[in-house]
Amino acid sequence: MADDSYESVLLVLKECTAYRIPPRASAKGYKASDWDVNSFLWKGRLRIITKGDDCYISLEDSTTGELFAACPYPPDGSSVEPVLDSSRYFVLTLVDKASGRKAYIGMGFEERSSAFDFNVALQDYAKRARGGSAQPTAAKQATQQPAIDFSLKGDQTFSIKIGGVRRL
Numbered sequence: 001m002a003d004d005s006y007e008s009v010l011l012v013l014k015e016c017t018a019y020r021i022p023p024r025a026s027a028k029g030y031k032a033s034d035w036d037v038n039s040f041l042w043k044g045r046l047r048i049i050t051k052g053d054d055c056y057i058s059l060e061d062s063t064t065g066e067l068f069a070a071c072p073y074p075p076d077g078s079s080v081e082p083v084l085d086s087s088r089y090f091v092l093t094l095v096d097k098a099s100g101r102k103a104y105i106g107m108g109f110e111e112r113s114s115a116f117d118f119n120v121a122l123q124d125y126a127k128r129a130r131g132g133s134a135q136p137t138a139a140k141q142a143t144q145q146p147a148i149d150f151s152l153k154g155d156q157t158f159s160i161k162i163g164g165v166r167r168l
Contacts, residue, residue, distance in 0.1 A: 004139065005051050006051070007050070008048055008049070008050045008051070009047055010048040010050060010121045010125060011045070011047065011118065012045065012118065013046040013047075013109065013118065014045055014062065015043070015044075015062075015109070015114070016046035016059060016107060017040045017041070017042070017043045017107070017108050017109070017110075018059060018105050018107050019035050019040055019041055019106035019107070020035075021035050021104060022034055022035070023107040023145050028084060029081065030081065030084065030091045031086045031127045032084045032085055032088075032108065033086075033105050035089075035108055036109070037089075041105065043057065044059060044061045044062045044068060045059075045061070045062045046058070046107075046118070047060060047061055048073070048121050048125070052131065053072075053126050054072065054130070055072070055073040055146050057070065057071040057074055057080070058070050059071075059090065059107070069094050069105065070091040070094060070102070071094055072094075073122060073125065073127035075126045075130055077126055077147070078093070079095075080122060082094075083106075086108075086113055087112055087116075088108050088110075088111075088113075088114075088115045089106060089108040089109075089115075090107050090108070090118075091104055091105070091107070092104070092106075098161070134141075136167045
């Protein structure tokens, strides 16, 4: 059976770095200061891709496009965890499709703007996957209301008095 859904690329970031990380020290979360950020595991391109209802984060070689790792991203965001001490670093949960085993790698960006774009793209996907927000529904209701005519009729006039202004 052929998969008829098409792939949509939500985000491409040219530079991303992956790190080997130590086990979580506490239930609070991971800290980038515990990693050796000068000794990275991999460096390349990041793409966020949707196909049908699924979304995944793909870490690829910048020149050849060879896949280093793919992280499935559910709408609840459970596979991407921001670290506690930086806005540029995250922990990705990689899942082996065959065995279901999980591995955790650190991921970071040199620029805060890249990390911000990464966060926004994931939030946009999650919002769409959950069915959007209440704002489009309110907009639809506003357009369904009958239009009210506020124009002046025939000989109607109005005047406005503004204090502190003299008439010349």
